[in-house]
Amino acid sequence: MNSMTLTRPDDWHLHLRDGAVLPAVVPASARQMGRAIIMPNLKPPVTTTEQALDYRQRILAAVPDGESFDPLMTLYLTDRTSAEEIERAHASGRVHAVKLYPAGATTNSDAGVTDLAHCDGAIAAMARLGMPLLVHGEVTDADIDIFDREAVFIERVMKPLLDRHPTLRVVFEHITTADAAAFVTAAPDNVAATITAHHLLFNRNHMLVGGIRPHYYCLPILKRERHREALVEAATSGSGKFFLGTDSAPHAKGDKESDCGCAGAYTAPVALELYATAFEQAGALERLETFASHAGPDFYGLPRNTETVTLVREPWTIPETLPYLDGQDIVPLRGGETLAWRMR
Ligand SMILES: NC(=O)N[C@@H](CC(=O)O)C(=O)O
Ligand SMILES: [Zn+2]
Ligand SMILES: [Zn+2]
Numbered sequence: 232m233n234s235m236t237l238t239r240p241d242d243w244h245l246h247l248r249d250g251a252v253l254p255a256v257v258p259a260s261a262r263q264m265g266r267a268i269i270m271p272n273l274k275p276p277v278t279t280t281e282q283a284l285d286y287r288q289r290i291l292a293a294v295p296d297g298e299s300f301d302p303l304m305t306l307y308l309t310d311r312t313s314a315e316e317i318e319r320a321h322a323s324g325r326v327h328a329v330k331l332y333p334a335g336a337t338t339n340s341d342a343g344v345t346d347l348a349h350c351d352g353a354i355a356a357m358a359r360l361g362m363p364l365l366v367h368g369e370v371t372d373a374d375i376d377i378f379d380r381e382a383v384f385i386e387r388v389m390k391p392l393l394d395r396h397p398t399l400r401v402v403f404e405h406i407t408t409a410d411a412a413a414f415v416t417a418a419p420d421n422v423a424a425t426i427t428a429h430h431l432l433f434n435r436n437h438m439l440v441g442g443i444r445p446h447y448y449c450l451p452i453l454k455r456e457r458h459r460e461a462l463v464e465a466a467t468s469g470s471g472k473f474f475l476g477t478d479s480a481p482h483a484k485g486d487k488e489s490d491c492g493c494a495g496a497y498t499a500p501v502a503l504e505l506y507a508t509a510f511e512q513a514g515a516l517e518r519l520e521t522f523a524s525h526a527g528p529d530f531y532g533l534p535r536n537t538e539t540v541t542l543v544r545e546p547w548t549i550p551e552t553l554p555y556l557d558g559q560d561i562v563p564l565r566g567g568e569t570l571a572w573r574m575r
Pocket of ligand 3: 244245246270478480
């Protein structure tokens with residue numbers, strides 16, 4: 232196959248940051264994606280409907296003329312989120328989900344939840360309204376190895392949460408393990424997952440063998456090869472429970488290439504090409520459209536996009552760096568490398 236046309240995809244997990252960063256990163260997603268679920272882990276976090284609607288306007292102001300891009304907003308769940316705030320968010324028609332960050336689990340999660348028991352009223356409201364809870368699924372206990380944090384989260388948090396709220400719609404975000412893929416596969420239809428392109432393409436050797444490569448450092452951290460294989464199997468299975476979420480997470484080059492480099496891979500400019508590469512390696516290109524363009528809107532109860540995009544087999548080299556903020560650069564994942572597919 233030398234070219235393929237598919238329904239325009241959506242990105243069900245995206246970080247755009249705020250302020251002067253927006254013009255540097257919004258166009259890349261607007262070019263590829265029809266819509267995106269916008270993560271709320273700003274400083275300070277997006278915790279109210281009013282903040283989410285204001286943030287949405289700032290994102291829209293950075294969409295290039297002639298592009299249509301619909302930012303689907305989220306709220307950042309805290310120990311103090313009220314059921315009333317959930318109802319306001321739902322009634323806005325613009326806020327589509329609420330995000331759970333266990334306190335301290337990842338970038339800008341300091342204001343996250345310390346104990347889900349504090350959020351029971353908010354979560355009950357979400358279950359009643361059918362509003363999805365998006366979950367960064369890692370425990371943060373110092374005694375749990377970083378490679379085990381997702382698997383332990385399933386037992387300690389995910390299962391008790393679903394036992395207490397069995398009808399809650401849950402998206403297990405950016406899954407990275409065979410354990411999470413198996414859990415979601417076996418769960419009822421109100422439980423789904425996003426999978427990043429980098430977790431489909433890379434294992435921890437790519438990050439650590441022959442030198443430490445900070446641009447491959449993201450959370451949850453890349454795992455062993457058998458986990459990558461399980462994720463590929465889930466993504467290419469044709470199941471409506473697994474869909475595209477890039478977790479594109481921009482950080483300035485200097486903040487990544489540092490003695491304490493921050494977590495996040497910037498993939499938005501090459502997202503669809505990276506996913507196409509992963510699906511082709513698995514011999515499953517014909518399943519890409521289900522994963523990238525159909526399963527997400529079906530789960531969120533939104534219409535599928537009507538436009539199309541085309542991928543052509545045309546080798547091209549990803550720029551090594553792109554302009555970011557205040558004269559700093561950003562490094563797209565696989566910058567300087569050549570890809571076989573290009574989006575037109
Ligand atoms: N994935 C990451 O490594 N980083 C994300 C946060 C997140 O999604 O956990 C970020 O905001 O930079
Ligand atoms: Zn996360
Ligand atoms: Zn993320």
